[in-house]
Amino acid sequence: MLVARNITKRFGAVEVLRGVGLTVSDGAFAAVLGPSGCGKTTLLRIVAGFERADSGSVSIGGRSVGDLPPERRKVGIVPQEAALFPHLTVSRNVGYGLPRGSRERIEEMLGLVGLAGFGDRMPHELSGGQQQRVALARALAPGPGVVLLDEPFSALDRGLRSVVRDDVRDVLKRAGATAVLVTHDQEEALSMADEVAVMREGRIVQVGTPAAVYGTPADLRVATFVGEAVVLPASASGGAADCALGRIPVRTGAVAGNGGTSPAAGHVALRPEQFRLGHPGDDRLRGRVERVEFFGHDAVVTVRLPQMPAPVRARTAGEAPYHPGDEVGVHVEGAALFYREG
Amino acid sequence: MVAQRVRTALRPPPILVGPAVVTAVLALLPLVYLGVRVAEGGPGVVADVVLRPRTFELVAASLGLAATVTALCVVLGVSLAWLVVRTDLPGRRMWSVLAALPLAVPSYVAAYTWVAAFPWLEGFAGSVLVLTLVSYPYVYLPVAAALARLDPGMEDVARSLGRSRFGVVIRQLRPSVAAGGLLVALYVLAEFGAVSIMRFDVFTTVIYTSYRASFDRTPAAVLGGVLVLITLVIMMLEARSRGRAAYASRSGTPRRPTPIPLGAWRGPALAWSGLAAALAVAFPLVSIGYWLLQGSSTRLDPGALGQAAIATLGVSAGGALLTTVLAVPVGILAARYRTRFAAFLEQSTYLVHALPGIVIALAFVFFAVRYAYPLYQRTPLLVLAYAVLFLPAAVGAVRASVMQSPPVLEEVARSLGRRPSAVVRTVTLPLALPGVLAGAALVFLTCMKELPATLMLRPTGMETLATELWTQTGSGAYGAAAPYAALLMVLAAIPGYLLGRRSH
Numbered sequence: 013m014l015v016a017r018n019i020t021k022r023f024g025a026v027e028v029l030r031g032v033g034l035t036v037s038d039g040a041f042a043a044v045l046g047p048s049g050c051g052k053t054t055l056l057r058i059v060a061g062f063e064r065a066d067s068g069s070v071s072i073g074g075r076s077v078g079d080l081p082p083e084r085r086k087v088g089i090v091p092q093e094a095a096l097f098p099h100l101t102v103s104r105n106v107g108y109g110l111p112r113g114s115r116e117r118i119e120e121m122l123g124l125v126g127l128a129g130f131g132d133r134m135p136h137e138l139s140g141g142q143q144q145r146v147a148l149a150r151a152l153a154p155g156p157g158v159v160l161l162d163e164p165f166s167a168l169d170r171g172l173r174s175v176v177r178d179d180v181r182d183v184l185k186r187a188g189a190t191a192v193l194v195t196h197d198q199e200e201a202l203s204m205a206d207e208v209a210v211m212r213e214g215r216i217v218q219v220g221t222p223a224a225v226y227g228t229p230a231d232l233r234v235a236t237f238v239g240e241a242v243v244l245p246a247s248a249s250g251g252a253a254d255c256a257l258g259r260i261p262v263r264t265g266a267v268a269g270n271g272g273t274s275p276a277a278g279h280v281a282l283r284p285e286q287f288r289l290g291h292p293g294d295d296r297l298r299g300r301v302e303r304v305e306f307f308g309h310d311a312v313v314t315v316r317l318p319q320m321p322a323p324v325r326a327r328t329a330g331e332a333p334y335h336p337g338d339e340v341g342v343h344v345e346g347a348a349l350f351y352r353e354g
Numbered sequence: 355m356v357a358q359r360v361r362t363a364l365r366p367p368p369i370l371v372g373p374a375v376v377t378a379v380l381a382l383l384p385l386v387y388l389g390v391r392v393a394e395g396g397p398g399v400v401a402d403v404v405l406r407p408r409t410f411e412l413v414a415a416s417l418g419l420a421a422t423v424t425a426l427c428v429v430l431g432v433s434l435a436w437l438v439v440r441t442d443l444p445g446r447r448m449w450s451v452l453a454a455l456p457l458a459v460p461s462y463v464a465a466y467t468w469v470a471a472f473p474w475l476e477g478f479a480g481s482v483l484v485l486t487l488v489s490y491p492y493v494y495l496p497v498a499a500a501l502a503r504l505d506p507g508m509e510d511v512a513r514s515l516g517r518s519r520f521g522v523v524i525r526q527l528r529p530s531v532a533a534g535g536l537l538v539a540l541y542v543l544a545e546f547g548a549v550s551i552m553r554f555d556v557f558t559t560v561i562y563t564s565y566r567a568s569f570d571r572t573p574a575a576v577l578g579g580v581l582v583l584i585t586l587v588i589m590m591l592e593a594r595s596r597g598r599a600a601y602a603s604r605s606g607t608p609r610r611p612t613p614i615p616l617g618a619w620r621g622p623a624l625a626w627s628g629l630a631a632a633l634a635v636a637f638p639l640v641s642i643g644y645w646l647l648q649g650s651s652t653r654l655d656p657g658a659l660g661q662a663a664i665a666t667l668g669v670s671a672g673g674a675l676l677t678t679v680l681a682v683p684v685g686i687l688a689a690r691y692r693t694r695f696a697a698f699l700e701q702s703t704y705l706v707h708a709l710p711g712i713v714i715a716l717a718f719v720f721f722a723v724r725y726a727y728p729l730y731q732r733t734p735l736l737v738l739a740y741a742v743l744f745l746p747a748a749v750g751a752v753r754a755s756v757m758q759s760p761p762v763l764e765e766v767a768r769s770l771g772r773r774p775s776a777v778v779r780t781v782t783l784p785l786a787l788p789g790v791l792a793g794a795a796l797v798f799l800t801c802m803k804e805l806p807a808t809l810m811l812r813p814t815g816m817e818t819l820a821t822e823l824w825t826q827t828g829s830g831a832y833g834a835a836a837p838y839a840a841l842l843m844v845l846a847a848i849p850g851y852l853l854g855r856r857s858h
Contacts, residue, residue: 062765082768089769095762099784108780109770154771 013038014059014158014190019068021054028054029065030214036158036190036207041181043193043201045225046211047237052194055211056160059192060087072157088151088159088189093167094143096135102146103131109154121149125183140168141176148180152187159184159191165200177204198238202226210234228263232279232351241281241349242324248350249275255348256319257282257297263347280348287326288343289313289334297342299324301334315342366691367774371699373683378702380680380738381745384709384717385582391720392579395572403576412577416556416584419481419549420542426486427538428531430630431493437623439501442613444620449627450498456634457491458846460803462547463839464488464634466823467641469551470832480552487634488548489541493534500530539588543581544710546806547820551827557581558712558806565716565810575720578713585708642843645836658822659837666818669733669808670801673740677748678794680741685752685790686782690761700753703745714743715807736811743807744797751796755789756782802845819845 014036021029028051036042044052057063059070061082070078077085096105107118122128125145135143144164151159164180165173181204184191195201201208202222210218210225218230229235236243246255253262260280292298299315302323313334316323326342334340392400403409437443438450456464465484468475475483504526512522546558557577564574616623681703688700706714718739722730729735763785767777783790805820812821819838826835 060765060769062768081774082765083771083773085769086771087769089766091762091766095760095766097763097767097781098759108767109772150766150770 013073014192015069015071016055016059017069019055019058019065019070021051021058021063021066028214029058031068032211032214032216034192034209034216036192038190039188040206041184041191041193041204042207042209043195043205044209044211044216045195045198045201045238048196050211051214052196052211053162056162056192056194059158060089060160061085075157086154086157088154088156090144090147090151090159090161090164092163094135094140094147094164096143096146096150098135100135101131102127102133102135102138105135105146106131106149106153108150114153117153121153124152124187125149126179139172141172141179144168144176145179145183148183152183152189157190159189161191161193163195163197164193166195166197173200180204202238208238210238212237229281229349232281235281235349235351240284240325242284242287243279243281244320245277246280246348246350247275247277248280248352253278253280253348253350255280257317257344260344261347262350276350276352278350278352280350282344282348284312284325284327286345286348287315287324288345289315289326289328290341290343292339292341297344299340299342301336301338301340303336304334306331313340315340317342366687366693366696367778369775369778370683370687371695373680374687374696374699377680377684377745378699381703381706381742383721384714384742385705387717387721388575388578388582388713391572391575391717395576399572400576403573404580409577409580412555412557412560413580413584415478415554416543416581419478419485419554419556420539422482423485423489423542424535424538426482427490427493428535430486430490431534432497432527432531434490434627434630435494435498435501437627439498440614441616441623442620443616443623443627449631452631452635453494453498453627454491455631456488457495458843459488459634459638460547460820460842460846461485461488461545462551462805462820462824462827463642463842463846464638465548465551466827466832466835466839467638469827470645470835471637471641476553478554481549481554483633484548484552485542485545487630489538490630490634492537492541493531496530496534497527500527536588536591540585540707543585543588544712546710546712547824551824557584558710561712561716562806562809565719571716571720574716578716581710582708582713585710589708638843642836642839645832646840648833648836655834658817659841662817662819662822662838663841665816666802666820669736669740669812669816669818670798672733672737673744673801674794674798676737676741677744677797678752678790681745681748681752681793682783682790684745685749686756686778686786688749688753689756690764690782700749703749706742707746710806711743711804712806712810715739715810718742718807719810731811731813733813733816736808736813739807739811740797740801740804743804744800747800748793748797751793752786752790755786755793758789759785799845799848803842 014034016032016034019029019032020027032051032055034042034044034055044055046052054063058065061077061080065078069076072085072087097108100108102122103118106121107114110117118131119128122131125148127142127145127149130138130142130146135146138146147164161180165177168176177200193201193205202225205222208220208222208225209216210230212233218225218234225234225238229238232243235241244255244257246253248254248262251262252259260282262280297317299317301313302316303314305312305314311328311331313326313328314323315326324342434449434453438446438453443449461484464487465480468480468484501523504523509522512518544558545556546562549556550559550562557580561574561577561581564577565571684699684703687696718735719730722735726735759782763781764777767781768774772780802818803820805824808818808821809824812818817825819842823835823838823842826832826838
């Protein structure tokens with residue numbers, strides 16, 4: 013179990029971490045999600061012992077490690093671009109943190125990441141995805157209390173990324189490792205982690221399951237950072253909000269402090285998949301298709317509605333039978349998120 | 355954020371700090387001990403030496419030589435750089451190689467080739483000629499680089515506004531010209547071999563004769579102190595101009611400028627470039643060749659040549675080894691740790707730059723005579739002096755090669771449970787090894803060419819290639835000196851050859 017409490021850190025005049033707390037239970041996979049410069053990498057470096065926190069505490073497996081050097085913390089690191097030792101073979105990379113003669117453990121780890129028989133290769137002879145898996149085996153080999161993954165997939169090309177992600181998650185689960193992934197990629201965080209901590213300007217602003225973070229973001233900025241959203245000014249009362257798209261029901265949890273009778277000014281946020289397209293006659297709302305982006309498993313259709321200043325992006329499952337210029341009916345499905353002004 | 359990841363904020367491990375402190379103490383030893391000796395002389399002696407008319411003459415001679423050579427180097431270096439980089443001079447690639455080549459000619463070898471051919475050149479004129487020809491690349495190289503980086507768009511703007519292009523160019527080049535010029539001035543002030551062969555009295559040569567001639571070495575120490583002060587002032591100027599040069603060169607290269615047509619000036623431009631190459635490169639080669647043929651029939655002593663070569667190889671290998679061993683901990687600290695103490699250790703080795711070789715040698719003589727007499731005029735002391743002299747170059751090489759591998763590798767190694775000393779041994783050093791070895795090789799070759807410290811500290815009876823050349827030239831035995839000059843030229847050409855091969 014990893015527990016970080018109330019960690020602060022400043023570099024000169026810049027306050028990078030302003031009282032960050034993070035708890036990851038044994039065997040869990042947590043993601044710290046935030047834009048670049050939010051302090052997530054600094055948090056990771058403090059947990060690993062490469063930086064010293066100005067205040068706060070870090071404990072791993074119940075042992076306080078704040079005053080220990082990195083080599084005594086039992087923390088595994090999977091850095092960006094794998095960072096394998098270029099002068100050592102794959103076997104010696106994996107065995108770097110093990111006592112001499114740990115042949116069996118090395119083979120076991122290589123088998124775990126699906127690279128049995130690759131031991132005598134040099135790192136430059138491997139593909140990017142293979143290098144990343146060796147880095148994972150190297151980090152897991154000594155049986156660390158926690159594994160830290162620092163944007164480990166950002167150097168891989170897009171096609172490879174989702175495959176390596178699945179492999180890594182699978183290996184971590186099978187090894188029963190406690191892991192923290194640091195990333196700016198919301199898709200990565202939501203698809204891999206058991207729990208997501210959203211970080212912004214040196215603070216953790218929301219912690220929850222991927223579904224909770226996506227479904228009920230803590231504020232408007234989290235809503236737009238964690239996934240796409242159409243944001244409209246609105247006023248809410250009685251469990252629904254009035255906006256340019258008409259009156260839309262509002263998710264109860266999201267209407268913080270709104271008793272119901274007196275209207276509250278704010279914004280609604282709608283996810284692209286909440287917009288359903290249909291025949292122009294069937295729906296109250298109508299728009300014209302501007303653009304169709306086809307992604308294979310789904311498609312995003314950009315629709316301009318006369319009552320909206322900016323076009324709406326609607327996500328449809330499968331093939332979208334629309335073309336630019338088509339007139340379509342737009343239907344909003346489900347409840348919107350509502351955030352009060354200020 | 356990125357800058358913060360370059361070096362770790364952790365305290366440097368004792369395994370590095372301990373040896374680095376030893377290195378820094380050794381590097382500071384000459385300067386400190388020179389100060390001690392001057393202070394021991396007392397204010398009376400110091401005033402007596404400083405206020406002698408002879409000292410004023412020396413200041414005038416040294417500064418006059420430095421100023422004249424610097425001015426000529428600026429003229430030669432800037433004109434060649436402009437012709438090679440910005441005009442349609444025929445054969446520009448060849449000229450660009452030739453213009454940098456004199457850097458490989460040891461100054462005293464060049465002095466020998468000129469004085470052997472034209473004995474009447476001795477004195478100020480000969481010193482100016484030789485030092486200009488060997489040191490103008492210090493101006494040519496940075497200016498050529500700056501010209502290549504220059505945005506030609508600025509010139510176009512100036513011309514479209516009805517101004518001449520030269521105004522803009524000169525303003526842009528000033529930092530690199532200043533930096534190169536100050537480097538030349540430092541080089542000339544520290545120069546010993548060429549001026550002593552040219553029999554022109556400056557600080558370095560008088561320090562040497564006063565050390566040789568008298569039992570009281572305090573005047574030599576005082577003169578050395580004055581020379582160090584002058585050098586420090588010039589270094590401070592250089593550091594300031596370098597800061598500005600870095601600022602000015604930050605912009606990228608938006609497009610390659612179209613070469614300026616020389617037109618009718620093509621002939622004179624070719625003649626100018628050709629003259630520089632002929633005097634600085636071709637003449638030394640031809641002169642050595644002539645004396646080799648001339649001298650071999652009269653008196654060549656293969657035994658002495660062999661002995662000198664072996665002695666040179668021996669002390670230089672020792673020097674390179676010790677320099678590298680001393681430089682490694684400082685270089686790693688400088689590359690990886692940003693603490694104030696690490697910066698201090700690194701800078702103390704760079705301070706050696708302010709000390710002309712003759713002054714370092716003098717300090718070691720003083721120190722050995724008083725505290726380590728058994729070492730006086732013994733090989734270990736000479737090797738130690740080499741190590742201190744060439745420490746800045748070696749530290750720079752180690753630092754650069756350590757910085758080439760990402761620090762994240764060392765962090766991963768630490769997180770895998772290895773102690774800092776093990777990480778240095780298993781990750782940092784193996785990865786930096788090619789660069790460290792290249793630095794060691796460079797120090798090795800530089801040791802082979804070293805003259806003033808070798809003259810003062812070599813064991814009695816030992817001659818190196820450099821001291822033999824110096825002695826033979828001094829007694830007018832130009833034919834006998836030729837093989838030594840030829841060997842030294844070959845040695846000096848090796849780093850350039852290797853660097854050229856690596857970049858292809």
